[in-house]
Amino acid sequence: MLHIVVCIKQVPDTTQVRIDPETNTLVREGIPAIINPFDMPAIEAAMQLKERYGAMVSLLCMGPPQASEALQKALSYGADRAVLLSDRALIGSDTLATSKALSCGVEALGREQPVDLVICGKQTIDGDTAQVGPGIATRLGYAQLTYVGKIEEVDLEKRRIRVRRVLEGAEEVLDAPLPALLTVLKELGEPKYASLPAVIKGLRTSIPVWGAKEIAVNTDEVGLAGSPTQVRRIFAPPQREPGEVISADGEADKIANMILDRIIEAGIVEG
Amino acid sequence: MSDQLERFDVIVAGAGPAGMSAAYLLAKEGLNVIVVERGDFPGSKNVMGGVLYRQPTEQIIPGFWREAPLERHVVETQAWVLTEKAAFKAAHRHEAFAQEPYNSFTVLRARFDKWMAQQVRAAGALIVPETVVEEPIMEGDKVVGVRTGRPDGDLYADVVIAADGVNSLLAQKAGLRKKEIPKNEAALAVKEVIALPREVIEDRFQVSGDQGVTIELYAEATWGMVGTGFIYTNKDSLSVGCGVLISELVERGITPNDLLEHMKAHPAVAPLLEGGETREYLAHLIPEGGLYGMPKLSTHGMLVVGDAAMLVNSMHREGSNLAMTSGKFAAQAVLRAKEWNDFSAESLSYYDQLIRDSFIYKDLYKYRNMSRFFETHPEFFSLYPDLLNEACREMLTVDGVSKRAKQRKIFWDALRKRMPWRMALDFYGAWRSIA
Numbered sequence: 219m220l221h222i223v224v225c226i227k228q229v230p231d232t233t234q235v236r237i238d239p240e241t242n243t244l245v246r247e248g249i250p251a252i253i254n255p256f257d258m259p260a261i262e263a264a265m266q267l268k269e270r271y272g273a274m275v276s277l278l279c280m281g282p283p284q285a286s287e288a289l290q291k292a293l294s295y296g297a298d299r300a301v302l303l304s305d306r307a308l309i310g311s312d313t314l315a316t317s318k319a320l321s322c323g324v325e326a327l328g329r330e331q332p333v334d335l336v337i338c339g340k341q342t343i344d345g346d347t348a349q350v351g352p353g354i355a356t357r358l359g360y361a362q363l364t365y366v367g368k369i370e371e372v373d374l375e376k377r378r379i380r381v382r383r384v385l386e387g388a389e390e391v392l393d394a395p396l397p398a399l400l401t402v403l404k405e406l407g408e409p410k411y412a413s414l415p416a417v418i419k420g421l422r423t424s425i426p427v428w429g430a431k432e433i434a435v436n437t438d439e440v441g442l443a444g445s446p447t448q449v450r451r452i453f454a455p456p457q458r459e460p461g462e463v464i465s466a467d468g469e470a471d472k473i474a475n476m477i478l479d480r481i482i483e484a485g486i487v488e489g
Numbered sequence: 490m491s492d493q494l495e496r497f498d499v500i501v502a503g504a505g506p507a508g509m510s511a512a513y514l515l516a517k518e519g520l521n522v523i524v525v526e527r528g529d530f531p532g533s534k535n536v537m538g539g540v541l542y543r544q545p546t547e548q549i550i551p552g553f554w555r556e557a558p559l560e561r562h563v564v565e566t567q568a569w570v571l572t573e574k575a576a577f578k579a580a581h582r583h584e585a586f587a588q589e590p591y592n593s594f595t596v597l598r599a600r601f602d603k604w605m606a607q608q609v610r611a612a613g614a615l616i617v618p619e620t621v622v623e624e625p626i627m628e629g630d631k632v633v634g635v636r637t638g639r640p641d642g643d644l645y646a647d648v649v650i651a652a653d654g655v656n657s658l659l660a661q662k663a664g665l666r667k668k669e670i671p672k673n674e675a676a677l678a679v680k681e682v683i684a685l686p687r688e689v690i691e692d693r694f695q696v697s698g699d700q701g702v703t704i705e706l707y708a709e710a711t712w713g714m715v716g717t718g719f720i721y722t723n724k725d726s727l728s729v730g731c732g733v734l735i736s737e738l739v740e741r742g743i744t745p746n747d748l749l750e751h752m753k754a755h756p757a758v759a760p761l762l763e764g765g766e767t768r769e770y771l772a773h774l775i776p777e778g779g780l781y782g783m784p785k786l787s788t789h790g791m792l793v794v795g796d797a798a799m800l801v802n803s804m805h806r807e808g809s810n811l812a813m814t815s816g817k818f819a820a821q822a823v824l825r826a827k828e829w830n831d832f833s834a835e836s837l838s839y840y841d842q843l844i845r846d847s848f849i850y851k852d853l854y855k856y857r858n859m860s861r862f863f864e865t866h867p868e869f870f871s872l873y874p875d876l877l878n879e880a881c882r883e884m885l886t887v888d889g890v891s892k893r894a895k896q897r898k899i900f901w902d903a904l905r906k907r908m909p910w911r912m913a914l915d916f917y918g919a920w921r922s923i924a
Contacts, residue, residue, distance in 0.1 A: 250530050413640040417617055418523075
């Protein structure tokens, strides 16, 4: 049976986030925390594979203690277990340190049953770097399959996976050995609206919390100590000036001339 | 995935102030309570002006104010009667309100409800968000559970507490109230949270520390329609809003957004808001049916609380404390029914009795005719505010005319606009409707 690990993150609902113009920090007051929307297709991909091939699905999340709420919810979609990585030593981790911690988490999850597949969302909506998934793959030495829009097939005997990557203007079918790490796109769909018994079961599950010790990570390599990058400033980009609207009651010639005049005025072409 | 669902002692439909109060008290007594909430998280659908009273809240969680996220304690209450260009202001401030344990607080529900949900969970209740309660499950005339919108979503319990808000589907479908609320029994309230620096608020409203001010605005604040406006001070924002009977909005063809912008632009209001940045925009339906709009409060296996039961005192802008108190009474009735293992309509009617013996019923009774009176007497929202402000202007303008002559002018101006006997009747009627 496949062992799939899905990495999820709890993020502030950015449709409701503002940036404080004075301190340049995110205003998180009263803003609900949600499962990173890009992680939803990752959960769904795991559920589809579970249905097709049979699988044990483990959920892994790194964050503060309240992130266990995201895991409780994610469990209701049909995952088998969930673990929260939470430790003071992990606070302040950048993408490098985070991928280190998560890769150790995957290894720890693999102690009971080796991991065949790690699935991540393509990026988070709060950091937007898309670095952590590939970072985990690199550290674990897994095949790295990013921007996956479809999982074509998993061959359990040959231990290979075939996926379709969605690129700008093209699609690419790749075949890779297991274990592999996928970062997935919205094309894989959303988890089905969970049944009430599943939701209740998820809410009643107490989520085990693993710290640096449980995942056997060197504390110099995570948290602030293990983070070469630090966020100096977050700011809202200046609002773009609205463009000029040239109109002359629908008279095309007149409008064309006005535009031409403007181009000549700006010195882009000579009159 | 179709595990057999457990049976609960109590299902609470809706994580508003009424539902959460009942859930908290019942879970604390060890009952197996499930709260079903349609919003993304408990509190996401909750809207109120922003004043929370200490005494009724302490009936639910004693000493809450020492740890809950509150904004400011209210030390000053103002009432403004506006006309297009003028404002007649009355204010009351008392040192007693500045002393612990305080009388009331301004709150931002987003923060307070999150805290409340933590207390309810810690007490042992299960809160299931993103789940709509569609209808009661009936066995004959008995409510035995609820049907939710989720797959395998039927829930069964000894008793259902309908805290599903002003449009309560449960109360309607269990036959406890009429299908649709008449347009003159509901107000549409809109509100903005406008961010301003702490010092600016303290300076503009003459308060210090965590002291706060509430202002209720009348007449031109709602463009002369039946309703009120409000400005409440939070720590670093203002809650600014107004509410008007839907029937009036429809008749005048005014959108709630226009209404609020109109109030914000008033020359007495605008300077208080100047430089502020709108952080949130909220709208909510407020039940204004009062005593006559109140549905049947209980039946076999079900109790109706809060807005679902139309428990709002519009005269004193009290809704959430009536909601919380009704939640408490519901919890008491359920505990008593549990003890006797009797969830019949008769047993649960203890809840009706608790409501009837309390300030809730007494206050709603006192103001039972108020809404209808003001609806039929628009002059209280235009003519009289105008006379009042013009009288003040006349008396305060120094222009060589004697004060006696001015009084005479004010008197005759008033008489031209309304016959004295009509005026006497108006004020007698108004007094009767609120006395």
